[in-house]
Amino acid sequence: MCGMAGWLSYSRDLRQHRDTVQRMTDTMALRGPDGEGLWIDGPIALGHRRLSVIDLEGGRQPMAANQPGHENDVAVISYVGEVYNFRELRAELVSKGHHFKTNSDTEVVLRAYVEWGEQFAERLNGMYGFALWDIRKQELLLVRDRMGVKPLFYFPTADGVIFGSEPKAILANALVPRRIQADGMRELLELVKTPGQAIFAGMREVLPGEIVKVNRDGIKTRRYWQLEAREHTDSLQQTIQHTRDLLEDIVDRQMITDVPLCVLLSGGLDSSTITSLASKKLLAQGKENVRTFSLDFKDHGEEFVSDGFRLTPDTPFVWDLVKWVDSNHGQIILDSRELADPALRLAVVRALDLPPAYWGDLYPSLYRLFEEVRKQSTVALSGEAADEVFGGYRWFHDPAAIPADTFPWMSTATVKLFDGKNLFDQGLLTKLDMPTFVQDSYRQALDAVPELPGEDATNRRMRQITHIHLTRYVQSLLDRKDRMSMAVGLELRVPFCDHRLVEYAFNIPWEMKTFDGREKSILRAAARDLLPDSIVQRIKNPYPATQDPAYEKELRSAMSNIVADPNAPVRQLLDLGRVKDTLGREAGKVSPLHERMGMERVVGMNSWLAEYDVSVDI
Structure with a gap:
């Protein structure tokens, strides 16, 4: 999978700034624990940290390529990700x-650019983020x-x-x-x-x-792919x-690897x-x-109580599927108290x-899960994004959420599930004018939805909701999975994000x-013969908390x-009265979701402000 950095x-002649480029590249060490490389030539510097997955010996980077019939290199790449159709392209x-010179997909991407220029991107099927220098x-x-599976x-x-x-990697540069x-x-x-908005001032995210x-x-941008509205002419069958x-x-392509592979199993559809x-694929190949x-969490199965959002524990359904396919299964049990460990939260x-x-x-539970998985596998397949693609979330089917004039997950029916501002200073929230921000963002999201002429009102509205999820909501989930997996050197692949399926x-x-x-x-109908009936009939259940x-x-x-530390950086943003009132309530009993999220946000924000020495300019 790897990590990259550059300038x-x-x-400038960046050969005189090698230390800075090395420092930037070093921040990617966890994403790429298997090797590193720098390529510097005058104004350009490319750094790379490698997680070896395909062509373990030959895929070193940054990688250069010449034009057929010529000796001189014409392009150099620092590449992160996987291109699943690299064999056909090769x-x-x-x-x-x-x-x-290699069997890597990196060289295929590089030579695809040499052959087709900027139009090479349209030919790629995969998850990637890379920098390519045309010499x-x-x-x-x-x-x-x-789909933005890989960050850049x-x-x-x-x-x-x-x-x-x-x-x-960018923050490691003093500029x-x-x-x-x-x-x-x-x-x-x-x-x-x-989309495109990074949290740090002046920083952008490639869309x-x-x-x-x-x-x-200067800088110019071009979208080489966006979702389009097209008439669907296929019958149900x-x-x-x-x-x-x-x-x-998709699964066949995404199983290509030269290192151990696994699947993250929740017991859901x-x-x-x-x-x-x-x-099915592995057994057919005689493998x-x-x-x-x-x-699962220690004692979770026996003591699970529905919170109105998570309806059932995962473990019984996991074992139903394990018995059905006879997979080589490992159950990872976490101690809940460990998840609050300050060192883990800082990680x-x-x-x-x-x-x-x-x-x-x-976040810490994903981190620990991936840490344990990485001991036995380098690549993992995940079911992320199926809910966005096929309409799985509860609010897709909630009569109150569907017509709401806001993001469906922030509608009146579900807003408390995602709120967490209750402990922040009301003056700060008023100054930020959060309702206007949400409405402006929602309008921008609606403006980006493609329209199909003649589409009825129901399908038009559900197209809007689906598009907003595929371009806004899913990004938060993909970011979370990418950062937690790559922090322990685990490559996570997401079959439901294949652009052909999404389109x-x-x-x-x-x-x-x-x-x-x-x-x-x-999806249920397409997979019915692959699954036990218990899973076919199971209602959508989120990641366990x-x-x-x-x-x-x-x-x-x-x-x-934090309350006791007058130098805690987050204090300037809080309503300390509310914080103390929350702390004074009965302990040892799980708080309502929005209150617990408020505490999570305060603790997380304080850790971030302190660790990154962030200045707040509002």
Whole structure:
């Protein structure tokens, strides 16, 4: 998977700034523990840290390539990610005279650019974020995959750009201030992800499906892919079959690796479908059955209580699927109290470069889960994004949320699930004007939705909701999974983010998507023969959160330390009266979700402000 960093400065010879580039690259060590490299030539410097997954010996980077029939190199790349159709592309390039020195997908991407120029991006199927320097044009391209599975950030300067897989790589350059302004604070306090907006002042994020071109004339951007509204002409049975065909091809492609692979199994429809398809593929090839991993909390199964959002524990369904496919399964049991450990929380903040957004225990639990998985596997498949693609979330089917004039997950019916501002100073919130921010962001999201002429009101509205999820909501989830997995050197692949599946499902009419009166009807029908009936019939359940009062006790203790420390940086942002009132309530009993999220946000924000020495300029 890897991590990358770089600097383009047309007024400097960056060979004189090698230490800075090395420092930037070193911040990516956890993303790439297997190797490193630097390539510096005049105004451009590319750094790379490698996690070896395909062509373990030959895929070292940064990598340069020449034009067929010529000796001199014409382009150099620092590449992060996987291109799943690299074998087909390689064969086509060989037919055009290209000679390959490695078996890596990196060289395929690089030579695809040499052959097709900027249009090469349209040919790629995968998850990636990379920097490509054209030696002839003295021009830099920053390219991100269509769904934004892999991150890529940049900071424009007066004479070029500073860039990296994560903000920490950019922040390692002294030219970049560690500052947050009003827009960044608004995004931290609401579950609203504005495409392209990074939290740190002046920093940008390459949009999914975007190419950022930097040359001496400045910075230009171009979207090479966006969702389009198209008429769906397939029948119900054709739609189910095409969905199944796509899933089989996607899983087949994403299982290509030269290192151990597994599937993250929750016992839900999404991950169970991926698991069963992977198992079927391996057994058909005469190979060892698929390895799977699941998560549970100590005593969770026996003491689980529905919180109105999580309806059932995962473990019984996990074992139903394990018995069904006979996978090589490992169950990872976490102690809830460990999730509040300050050292673990700090590791999470360092991985995110931000405070955790909501449900703070999800981040350390993912970190620990991935840490354990990494001991046995280097690549993991995940069921992330199926809910966005096929309409699985509760608010997709909530009569109160559907017509709401805001983001569906922030509607009256669900807002408390994602709130967490209750402990912040009311004057600060008034100054930030959070309601206007949310409404402006929502209007921008609606304006970006493509329209299909003649579409009825119901399908138009559900297209809007689906598009908003695929371009806004899913980004938060993909970011969380990417940072927590890459912090321990685990490559996470997300089959449901294959752009072919996303494009196809986006245009399935809503009445067809819900033909059986349930959520994710098409996916359920496409996978029915792959799964036990218990999972086919199971209602959507989110990623598990701990219900152990001991966890909240540790959380309250961390908040008490903030109150007691006059130098705690987050204090300037808080309503200390409300904080003390919350701490004075009965301990040892799990608080309502929005109150607990408030505590999570306070503790996480304080850790981030202190660790990153962030100045708040609002």
